Amino acid sequence: MPVILVVDDEPLQRDILKTILDSEGYETHTAASGKEALAIAGNIQPDVVLTDLRMEGMDGIELLEAIPRKPVEPSIIIITAHGTISSAVEAVRKGAFDYLTKPLDKDSLLLNVRRAVERSFLLKENIQLQKELFKKFNIEGIIGKSPKMQKATDVMKKVAPSTVTVLIRGESGTGKELVAKAIHYNSLRRTRPFTAINCAAIPDNLFESELFGYEAGAFTGALSRKEGLFRITDTGTLFLDEIGDLSLPMQSKLLRTLQDKEIRRVGGKEAIKVDVRIIAATNKDLEKELSTGNFREDLYYRLRVVxxxxxxxxxxxxxxxxxxxxxxxxxxxEFGKRITGIEPAALKALSEYHWPGNIRQFETVIERAILMNDKNVITVGDIRNELWSGELKTSFNFDIPDEGLDFENLEKELMKKALAKANGIATKAARLLGMSYKTFLYRLEKFHLNGYSTKKNE
Ligand SMILES: Nc1ncnc2c1ncn2[C@@H]1O[C@H](COP(=O)(O)OP(=O)(O)OP(=O)(O)O)[C@@H](O)[C@H]1O
Ligand SMILES: [Mg+2]
Known part of the structure; x- marks a missing residue:
């Protein structure tokens, strides 16, 4: 129930307000002075404070300035007598949510209170969401006590509070984006925007307008001005993912922006100052890209400050x-399961595997092992099943499990997978497996898989 605090030194006015607000279902408290209001505000944590402007002792504006804004900020509505509008305007300038003039009209009073409550609830919700984000992307929450991981987290802790540019490198699925977010949410910019763009996924012309925005009429279809990521992220952190895949022309545009700390919208002349912290990531060998001339050396040094x-x-x-x-x-x-542990042999299998997809792949294997499990521990069999079916998708670099495997079954699974990938087109599936169409058909018959093939040809 929303909590309202009514502050007025006139008992009659207080009672009227309390009666109206109570009957609307608000939890209404009253105080006869600013001092009394301050004394109880900490305990009742009002969502809205409705205060008279002119009061003996502390007036409405002084109360507005003194009222605690933590842990949650109340919305303050100032009530003024006719003729003191200028003080009301001053109050709004100092952070009051709104003002009402006497004599009070019940409808506009209730409308204002409702809006003020909505604002306070939104603020509360935002604070809650932010807390969750800070917790989710806490540096301490990044798993890994191994020396190499400790080294990485030590650097993260050191650089997070500053605005220094960071280059994160690692194979696919090693946690580059997670680290970028952890740095942002542990920096002084944590309440400011974090945005990300994948440099590999976007063609140059789009990339430019994504980053810098465009003016109306800059190109066909540019009907109105659009802000780019640099502007949207102003005073926040921009994550440039897969930076190693950025084209040379875009590399030089980016470099110029980083040097000048200003941007121009596509089709625009005006230079606009921006204050954006850059975190970049790549799984490419940038030194090799330098030597082949695919990556600019000056940009490289600018990015890899840390x-x-x-x-x-x-x-x-x-x-x-x-x-x-x-x-x-x-x-x-997530799945409402109660699996209590992981067999030592299963942990051994997890440790011996080479993990081409790193933590992302690891997570999927555990996720599926949990989902499929109807015992209370994860066994080595669960893990092998998952690793094995994952392997079929990625590469053939897998070991034959100790308990052996069923070759015919493997062959059958491969054929099903090939057919699924080829949308049921038999000739295409045969090609995927490097088999002649005739051999493939023969095996379809043999394994009774005809139902999986919807057509012979495209
Ligand atoms: N140390 C870690 N502790 C917990 N979870 C992790 C850790 N590292 C990565 N993850 C999780 O693994 C998944 C992959 O991480 P992320 O997307 O950051 O990897 P990436 O390096 O950006 O991968 P890619 O190169 O494929 O984009 C995410 O779900 C992330 O939360
Ligand atoms: Mg990534």
Whole structure:
């Protein structure tokens, strides 16, 4: 129930307001002076404070300035007598939500209070969401006690509070984006925007307008001005993902922006100052890209003021047990399961695997092992099943499990997967498996898989 605090030194006015607000379902408290209001505000934590402007002792504006804004900020409505509008305007300038003039009209009173409550609730919700973000992207929450990971988190803690540019490097799925967010949400910019753009996924012309925005008429279809990411992210952090894939012309545009700290919209002349912290990431060998001339050296040095190397999972197997428990708890919660542990042999299998997709792949394996599990521990069999079916999708670099495998079954699964990938087109599936169409058909018959093939040809 929204909590309202009515402050007025006239008992009659207080009572009228309380009666009206109570009957609307608000929890209404009253105070006869600013001092009394301050004394109870901490306990009742009002969503809205409705205060008279002119009072003996502390007036409405003084109360407005003194009222605690933490843990939540109340919306303050000032009530003024006719003829003191200028003080009301001053009050709004000092942060009051709105003002009402006497004599009070019941409808506009209730409308104002409702809006003020909405604002306070939104503020509360924002604070809650922010808290969740800060918790989710806490540097301490990044799993890994191995020396290589510790080194990375030490650097993160050191650089987070500053605005220094950071280059994060690591194979796919090693946590580059997670680290970028952790740096932002542990920086002084944490309440400011964090935005991300994938440099590999966007063609140059679009990329430019995405980053810098455009003016109306800059190109066909540019009907009105649009702000780009640099503007949207002003005073926040911009994450440039897959920076190694940025084209040379875009590299030089980006470099200029970083040097001048200003942008121009596409089709615009005006230079606009921007204050954006850059965090970039890549899984490419940038030094190699430098030597082949695919990456500008000056941009490279500008980006790698601080360099964070995220080790592949196979180089930090010490972290496997902690990661396994972490994801086990996560997916227990998510799927409402009660799996209590992971067999030592399963942990061993997880540690010995080479993890080409790193933590992302690791997470998926645990997720599926939990989902499929109807016992209360994860066994080595669960893990092998998951690793094995994952492997089929990615590469053939897999070991034959100790308990052996069923070759015919494997062949059958491969054919089904090929057919699924080829949308049921048999000739295409045969090609995917490097088989002649005739051999493929023969096997379809043999394994009774005809139903999986919807047509022979495109
Ligand atoms: N140390 C870690 N602790 C917990 N979760 C992690 C850790 N590292 C990565 N993850 C999780 O693994 C997944 C992949 O991480 P992320 O997307 O940051 O990787 P990436 O390096 O950006 O990958 P890609 O190169 O494929 O874009 C995410 O769900 C992330 O939360
Ligand atoms: Mg990523």
């Amino acid at each position: 360099n964070i190397e995220l080790p592949p999972l196979r180089e930090r197997v010490e972290d496997v047990p902690e990661l396994a428990i972490y994801f086990m708890n996560k997916y227990n919660r």
